[in-house]
Amino acid sequence: MKIGIPKSLVYWKRPYFWENFFENLGFEVLLSPRTNKEIVEIGVKISDPETCFSCKVYFGHLKWLEGKCDLIFVPRLKRKGNSEYCPKFFGLPDLAKILVKTKILTETFDEKKERFEESLVKLGEKLGKNKEEIKEAFEKALIKEKEIKAKQEKETLEKINSNSKKIILISHPYNLYDEYVNLRIKERLERLGVVPIFIEEIPNSKSQIPNKFQIQNSNLPSFHWEFAKEIMEKIDFILAKKIDGAIEISSFACGCDAVLKEFVEKKFKEKNIPFLYLVIDEHTGEAGFQTRLEAFIDTIS
Amino acid sequence: MKITFPYWGNYTVAFELLAKKLNLEVVPPEKTTPRTIEKGVKIAPEMYCFPLKVNLGNFLEAIEKGADTIVMPTALGGSCRLRYYAFVQDKVLKENGKNVNFVIFDQSLDIFSKLKKISGASFFKMIEATIFTLKALNIIEKLEKKAQYLRPREIEKGDTDRVLISAFRRMREIEKFSELLKFEKEIMKELNQIKIKRKKVPRVGILGEIYTVCDHVVNFEIEKKLGNLGVEVHREMSLLYHLKKKIFFKDFFIQRKIKPYLGSTVGGHGRDAIYEMLKYVKKGFDGVIQLLPSFCMPETSVRPILEKIHQETGIPFLSLSLDEQVAEAGIDTRIEAFVDVVKNYYQKKQKT
Amino acid sequence: MKAYLGIDVGSLTVKFVLIDKKGEVLYWNYERTGGRPIEAIQRELKKLKEWIENHNPKIEISGVGTTGSARYLAGVIVGADLIKNEITAHAKGASFLVPEVRTVIDIGGQDSKIIILENGVAVDFAMNYLCAAGTGSFLDAQAFRLGIPIEKFGELVLKSKKPTTIASRCTVFCESDMIHKQQIGHKVEDIVAGLCEGLVRNYLSNVAKGKKILSPILFVGGVSENVGMRWAFEKALGQKVIVPKYNKVMGAFGVALLVKEHPPQKTKFRGFEISDMDIKCDSFQCKGCPNQCEVIEAKMNDKIIARWGDRCGRWSNLRYD
Numbered sequence: 001m002k003i004g005i006p007k008s009l010v011y012w013k014r015p016y017f018w019e020n021f022f023e024n025l026g027f028e029v030l031l032s033p034r035t036n037k038e039i040v041e042i043g044v045k046i047s048d049p050e051t052c053f054s055c056k057v058y059f060g061h062l063k064w065l066e067g068k069c070d071l072i073f074v075p076r077l078k079r080k081g082n083s084e085y086c087p088k089f090f091g092l093p094d095l096a097k098i099l100v101k102t103k104i105l106t107e108t109f110d111e112k113k114e115r116f117e118e119s120l121v122k123l124g125e126k127l128g129k130n131k132e133e134i135k136e137a138f139e140k141a142l143i144k145e146k147e148i149k150a151k152q153e154k155e156t157l158e159k160i161n162s163n164s165k166k167i168i169l170i171s172h173p174y175n176l177y178d179e180y181v182n183l184r185i186k187e188r189l190e191r192l193g194v195v196p197i198f199i200e201e202i203p204n205s206k207s208q209i210p211n212k213f214q215i216q217n218s219n220l221p222s223f224h225w226e227f228a229k230e231i232m233e234k235i236d237f238i239l240a241k242k243i244d245g246a247i248e249i250s251s252f253a254c255g256c257d258a259v260l261k262e263f264v265e266k267k268f269k270e271k272n273i274p275f276l277y278l279v280i281d282e283h284t285g286e287a288g289f290q291t292r293l294e295a296f297i298d299t300i301s
Numbered sequence: 302m303k304i305t306f307p308y309w310g311n312y313t314v315a316f317e318l319l320a321k322k323l324n325l326e327v328v329p330p331e332k333t334t335p336r337t338i339e340k341g342v343k344i345a346p347e348m349y350c351f352p353l354k355v356n357l358g359n360f361l362e363a364i365e366k367g368a369d370t371i372v373m374p375t376a377l378g379g380s381c382r383l384r385y386y387a388f389v390q391d392k393v394l395k396e397n398g399k400n401v402n403f404v405i406f407d408q409s410l411d412i413f414s415k416l417k418k419i420s421g422a423s424f425f426k427m428i429e430a431t432i433f434t435l436k437a438l439n440i441i442e443k444l445e446k447k448a449q450y451l452r453p454r455e456i457e458k459g460d461t462d463r464v465l466i467s468a469f470r471r472m473r474e475i476e477k478f479s480e481l482l483k484f485e486k487e488i489m490k491e492l493n494q495i496k497i498k499r500k501k502v503p504r505v506g507i508l509g510e511i512y513t514v515c516d517h518v519v520n521f522e523i524e525k526k527l528g529n530l531g532v533e534v535h536r537e538m539s540l541l542y543h544l545k546k547k548i549f550f551k552d553f554f555i556q557r558k559i560k561p562y563l564g565s566t567v568g569g570h571g572r573d574a575i576y577e578m579l580k581y582v583k584k585g586f587d588g589v590i591q592l593l594p595s596f597c598m599p600e601t602s603v604r605p606i607l608e609k610i611h612q613e614t615g616i617p618f619l620s621l622s623l624d625e626q627v628a629e630a631g632i633d634t635r636i637e638a639f640v641d642v643v644k645n646y647y648q649k650k651q652k653t
Numbered sequence: 654m655k656a657y658l659g660i661d662v663g664s665l666t667v668k669f670v671l672i673d674k675k676g677e678v679l680y681w682n683y684e685r686t687g688g689r690p691i692e693a694i695q696r697e698l699k700k701l702k703e704w705i706e707n708h709n710p711k712i713e714i715s716g717v718g719t720t721g722s723a724r725y726l727a728g729v730i731v732g733a734d735l736i737k738n739e740i741t742a743h744a745k746g747a748s749f750l751v752p753e754v755r756t757v758i759d760i761g762g763q764d765s766k767i768i769i770l771e772n773g774v775a776v777d778f779a780m781n782y783l784c785a786a787g788t789g790s791f792l793d794a795q796a797f798r799l800g801i802p803i804e805k806f807g808e809l810v811l812k813s814k815k816p817t818t819i820a821s822r823c824t825v826f827c828e829s830d831m832i833h834k835q836q837i838g839h840k841v842e843d844i845v846a847g848l849c850e851g852l853v854r855n856y857l858s859n860v861a862k863g864k865k866i867l868s869p870i871l872f873v874g875g876v877s878e879n880v881g882m883r884w885a886f887e888k889a890l891g892q893k894v895i896v897p898k899y900n901k902v903m904g905a906f907g908v909a910l911l912v913k914e915h916p917p918q919k920t921k922f923r924g925f926e927i928s929d930m931d932i933k934c935d936s937f938q939c940k941g942c943p944n945q946c947e948v949i950e951a952k953m954n955d956k957i958i959a960r961w962g963d964r965c966g967r968w969s970n971l972r973y974d
Contacts, residue, residue, distance in 0.1 A: 045858040050601045050622060076565055087381070087568035091602045094563045098609055108565065221388040250348070255598040258348035259385045262392055279348075283820055285829060334944055459966050466965065522964060608863045617777065630722060631780070638740035638778055645774040 001127075002028045003105065004069035006061035008035060009054055010077055010089060012173035017145045018073065021120070024137035025129055030069045032061040035180035039064055040282050046099055053251035053281040054174055055088055057181060062100050071105040072096065078110040083226035086256050156201040160241050165194040165300065168238050170264055171249035172227060173200045181280060182249055183289050192297045194244070202234045220263060228260050235267050245274040245300045252281035274300050302326060302419065304370045304404070305363035307356040308333045310516040311445065312540055314472050315437040321476070322430040323420040328368040329473075330359040333518040337362060342625045344397050346389065351594035351624040352512045353386050355519060357393065364399050370419070376407040381569040381599055433478055435541075440485045442539050444468060445524075447492050449535065452528025454497040462525060464491050503640075503647035506581035507536040508574045509592035510600050513623055514538050520592050520623060521632050527590075530640045535586070537577045538570065546573075562606050569599030578610050578618075587650070588617040588643035595624040617642045655715040657916070658701075659909025660694065660731060661739065661902065662686070662723035665762030665790060666875060667693045669701055670905040671712075674913060676749060679712070680704055683875075683901045690723050694730055695928040702925040717922045718742075718908035722764070729951050729959040730932060732923035735912050739904045744768050744775040746907030747871045750897045755867040758886065758894070759903070760856070760876035762789040767861045781860045789875045791827075792882075795848060798828065799841060803879070806845060810881030813846035820851065827851065849885040857889060870894050873903040930954050941967055 003022050005011060011018065019029045032039070035057055043060025065072050074093045077085040093106035107123035109116060117138060124134035159166065167189055175182055176198045189196040223229045246268045250257035261277060268275040276296045278289070306316055308330040320327035331337070333355055341358025360371055373387040387405040394401055404419060406412040413427055422430070444465060451461040468488045475481050505527055513520050514536060524534045546552060552572065556565075559575045566572055574591060581589050591607060593600035604620055611618035619639045621632060656679060661668040667690065671680040682700060686693040705712045718735040719727040720742040728736040739759075747757045748770055757768040765788050769777040781788070796803040817839045820830040827848070834844055870892060876882055877900045886894045899906050933952045938945050942965070949962040960968040 045854075045862075048601050048604050049859055049862065050596050050604075078565065087566075087571075087598055088602055090565045091563055091567040091571070091606075094565075095602070095605055098605055106564075221385055224384065253596050254348075255350065255382055255596065258346060258350070259382055259389065261348070262346055262389050266392070285820075287829075287833070332942070332944060336945070459970060462965070605863075611777075612863075612865075615776070634722070634738045634740065635780060637738040638775070641738070641741040642775050642777065645776065649774075 001071070002030055002069040004030045004032065004065035004072040004102070006058055006065060006072070006074070007032045008061040008178065009058040009174045010075055010092065012177050013077065013085075014145065015173070015177065016148055017141050018075075020141035020144050021137050022073070024140045025124060025127065025133060027127070030065065032064045035061070035178050037180075040180070044282050050253060052088065052253040052255070053181075054172070054254065056282070057174075057178070058092070059095070059099055062096055066100040066102050069102065072100065072102050073105045076106055076108040078108060079112045080226040081111055083229055084224050085226055088255075152201045153203045156197055157203070159195050159197050160202075160238070160243075162195065165244045166197055166242070167194050167245045167247055167300075168197050168199060168235075168243050169247050169249065170199045170231060170235070172251075175249050175251060175280070176200055181251070183280070183284060183286060185247075185249070185293070188290065188293055189297075192294065194297060194300075197238075199231060199234050199238075202237060204230055204234060223260075225256055228256065231260065232263065232267075235264065239267065239271055239273075243273060245276070245296065247276045247278060247296070249278050249280060252279050302370050302402075303328050303368045304372055304419070305330055305360065305368035306372045307352075308337075308359045308516075308518070309512065310518070311441045311469055312438065312515065314469055315434050315441060317473060318437050318475065319430055319434040322433055323416065323422045323426065325420050328363045328366050331362050333359060333516070338625050344393050346393070349389065350382055350597055351519070353382075353389065354625065356386065357390055360390065360394065360401070361399070364394075364401060368401070370402045370404060372404045372406075374407065375405050383569075433481065436478065436481055437472070437475075438541055440472075440481065440488075441469075442541055443485070444488060444492070445536075445539075447489070449524060449528065449533060451492065451495055451497060452525065453502045453531045453533050454500060456496045456498060458529060460495045461492070461528075464488070464495065502531055502533050503587040503643050504533045504535060504585075505588040505590060505643060506577065506586045507534055507590050507592065508538060508577040508581075509570075509590075510594060510597050511538050511540070511543060511570055513592045513594055515540065519594075520621075521629050523590070523592065523621075523632075523636065526633070526636050527640065530637065532588075532640055532643060535581070537580070538573060543570075562610070563603065567599050567602040569597070571599035571603045574600065574603050575606055575610070578607055582610065582614050582616050585650075586616065587647040588619070588639065590639070591618070591620040593620070593622055595622040595627075597622075615646075617646050654709065654711045654713065655916075656712045657716045657909045657913040658714050658718070658922075659742075659905035659907065659912070660697075660717065660719045660727050660733075661721040661742070661905035661908065662690050662694065662719065662727040663721045663739075663762050663904075664764070667697055668721075668902040668905040669697050670899065670902050670909050671701065672906070672909045672913060676910055676913065678899060678906065679709075681899060681902045681905070690726060691730060691932050691934060694727055695930075695932065698731070698925055699928040702928070714920060714922050716912035716916050716920050718912040720904045720908040725961055726934065726949075726951070729961075730923075730927065730953075732921040734917040734921050735908065735915075737908050737911055739764075740766060740768055740778050740780070741775060742904045742907035742911065743873060744770055744778075744907065745910050746899070746903040747873065747897070748773040749907070749910055750899070751869055751871060751895065754869050754871050756864075756870040758856075758861075758870065758872045758877075759874040760788055760872075760882070761874040764788060765856055765860050765874075765876075767856075767864055767866075769864055769867075777864065779860055779862070779864060781856075792848075792852070792876060792879065795828070795831070798831070799845065801841070801845065807878075807880030807882075807884075809842045810846045810849055810884055813840070813842040815843055816850050817843045817847035818851070819844065819847040845881065846885075849879075849881040850888070853882065853885040853889045866890060866892070868892050872896050873900045875901055877901070927953065936962070939963055939968065941965070 005018055022029045039060035042063045043056040047056040047059045074096045076093050077089045093104055096104050107119055109119045120138050121131055121134050186196045248264055265275055303326045305328045317329040337358035338355055340361050341354040345354040345357050375387055376384045387403050391403045404415055448461050455461050507514055527534050555572050555576045562575050578589050655674050657672050659670045667684055667686050669682045672678055716734045717731055719733040720737050720739045724736050743759050747754050754770055759766045765781045767779050768775050796806055817834050872894050877896045883894055930953050936947050936949045939948050944964055946963040948960055948968050950960045951958050957973050963969055
């Protein structure tokens with residue numbers, strides 16, 4: 001049996017985890033390719049015109065997988081701890097069922113109601129596996145995930161502590177890691193002689209954050225979105241270090257970012273750190289994008 | 302301290318009465334106009350949803366008239382951007398040199414302690430004011446419902462709305478509960494005296510985001526327009542309906558009903574849209590209109606599902622995204638054409 | 654002899670169609686308004702009057718219908734018996750010509766729509782709302798930029814062997830992409846063909862999203878004159894696309910048919926004299942309530958004939974005759 005995974009949106013919340021998990025269970029996994037023009041075009045064509053660009057890309061990936069595998073895995077991510085994922089994730093399996101004919105494999109992950117591991121067991125049981133097999137597959141996948149994550153974080157910390165010019169890139173992982181969507185921003189910045197740091201790769205343990213930099217500002221709402229909480233905490237961490245500039249990337253029509261941007265921008269402006277806000281969608285032109293990046297880099301040097 | 306709050310259709314009257322009942326000094330928001338919206342849009346974050354921008358316009362106008370404290374709800378529904386409205390509005394207003402206080406409340410009971418703090422009213426007074434306000438809301442919704450029935454049937458076009466306009470003006474002056482009851486009787490009598498032709502007419506159900514469906518300014522008076530074109534409008538979603546739903550955990554029941562279409566909440570009233578559409582289909586309605594602020598997260602999430610129900614059942618369906626860029630003429634053309642489609646559907650059904 | 658007049662006043666053009674009681678078209682005309690719709694209506698009325706005098710003086714206008722985005726204005730000025738939205742009007746016209754029609758694609762000056770029909774009546778429709786890319790005025794602007802007369806656009810498209818891909822959602826993006834493609838040496842015919850394909854793609858993914866496009870498909874509106882666009886539609890849909898007779902004036906034809914179906918006892922038509930009258934349109938802000946509606950006022954020889962645009966009916970419900 002072949003399980004398809006769209007390499008987009010929710011995938012990037014835990015990259016490498018899902019394919020490892022299913023492979024450990026003994027299934028063949030088909031990942032959709034990295035986002036390309038064709039995928040974006042199909043996605044834009046089949047999605048609601050007012051949904052966010054990231055969802056459109058995701059639906060493009062779904063469509064690419066259609067007919068190429070037996071099941072397509074679309075998890076319903078609801079809560080991580082007490083915080084919620086983006087509400088657009090809640091309805092993904094239902095929308096996927098409307099869009100593609102291939103059967104959708106799904107399971108709800110609501111950690112406030114049920115431990116992640118328990119939801120995984122339910123998912124595995126749907127595929128005819130027993131508890132032991134599932135737990136083993138999960139632990140193996142987790143170890144691998146931790147290894148990758150630890151390596152990333154180590155490298156990032158080295159970057160943060162280096163003396164070169166550093167730019168923090170603030171966005172959702174599905175924008176940061178999808179090079180087609182973000183127009184290879186990392187590469188572009190490196191060529192301009194600065195070191196880009198992904199906010200996603202900054203370690204997220206509160207102990208890392210000096211106490212005085214933890215969120216105290218009463219003007220700041222306490223976010224109920226997991227990513228918003230994490231991003232705000234990590235910004236406090238990075239602000240305690242030396243940083244030369246910040247770039248926030250939003251996909252067009254992202255409702256959560258409309259909220260987040262207001263507070264992210266404020267944080268950097270208060271510290272007089274140059275801040276650039278970029279909105280990406282299927283029409284973002286390379287030339288204009290490059291011009292803005294160059295101009296921004298000029299302002300910080 | 303002078304308080305103000307966002308304009309929200311006819312409900313505005315009830316909120317004004319509530320504030321007065323608590324002996325608060327209040328600057329009631331002026332009715333939203335295209336200029337209000339323009340002012341709000343000018344200072345609001347571009348990517349934020351439309352109601353936030355309209356609210357800001359209301360606040361700016363009230364601030365000019367001396368308001369210094371804004372009362373604003375946050376999380377009343379599900380996971381939706383309304384939760385952060387007050388924070389963003391506070392920030393934006395301060396950035397534009399308007400130093401105002403925000404009193405925010407969510408669905409928890411701490412609204413009472415906050416109200417006590419600003420008004421100094423006793424617990425008894427607050428209960429009394431709450432009951433008074435609930436009754437006022439109840440009357441407003443009754444009048445709106447009655448108008449939905451009368452408009453397509455009235456013989457002299459415009460009779461119903463003439464009564465309503467003067468009724469809401471009079472309502473603002475009411476102080477006592479007994480006056481409220483008397484007022485209700487009188488207006489109902491006036492409405493019942495409107496000459497109508499009793500007949501069967503096509504029925505259209507309205508669903509969507511609660512602010513846009515209930516505010517006749519931002520939805521370009523869609524109920525009135527449909528009524529004048531000979532269509533009876535039904536609208537399940539209302540403020541009291543929403544409150545009742547919360548109190549009786551109706552969402553649990555709704556989730557069970559819509560299971561084949563959507564397995565979870567998507568925030569806001571996303572699930573309700575599907576539930577209501579299925580209900581309208583079951584009750585033999587002749588059309589469904591979805592209203593939403595452009596890019597509204599819950600409503601755009603469920604729109605493909607509503608489209609699917611439309612394809613499966615054949616019931617005419619129209620979705621209208623509303624924001625500052627929408628021109629009324631364009632909306633009118635769509636409404637008129639939609640009514641023609643609805644009438645075709647209705648006639649075809651009558652024949653079979 | 655009884656005849657019915659349909660007038661369609663859109664954003665850029667004005668269309669007149671005169672039909673007899675069988676629905677046969679006696680006369681039709683399509684002209685640009687040049688941004689002055691009232692004058693255009695007066696001019697066209699004069700032309701129609703001359704045509705009637707020269708061809709069949711027995712013709713008597715027994716009913717008038719108006720449609721298009723300026724349908725109220727046109728209706729007030731000429732004295733219309735029926736004011737109908739352009740979607741219903743187009744559906745009527747199309748199903749009269751091709752009774753089994755299932756899909757009507759209408760692309761005009763600033764609007765594009767799709768209408769789905771069953772048994773001759775509209776059952777579903779959609780209109781563009783995000784922006785005007787892909788409509789007539791947009792194509793005009795691009796043709797002008799490329800230095801090609803819009804009439805030659807179609808021929809050129811058919812010459813293309815390898816259409817260039819052009820981003821096409823929004824005017825600005827589309828233009829900058831076209832400039833870029835020109836700079837890197839793409840042939841003009843390939844760019845033009847790519848533009849048509851892009852506009853069709855844009856139409857299908859925005860206006861026609863989620864609609865089942867079934868044959869027969871009719872393509873009407875000013876843009877349907879462009880064979881390049883028709884080619885691009887056929888290529889994208891893989892189905893035949895029919896451009897019927899009277900494609901440019903389908904709305905006017907449809908509204909004339911609608912009037913004919915329910916003819917008035919006595920027409921409200923003000924007569925051809927109005928072409929020589931002094932007609933002015935003005936607006937003022939009503940101060941009656943906080944709404945401050947923009948009320949539009951039409952005057953004929955300094956006499957107010959109608960007011961509209963108010964929400965409460967304070968002005969529009971008054972009688973002016």
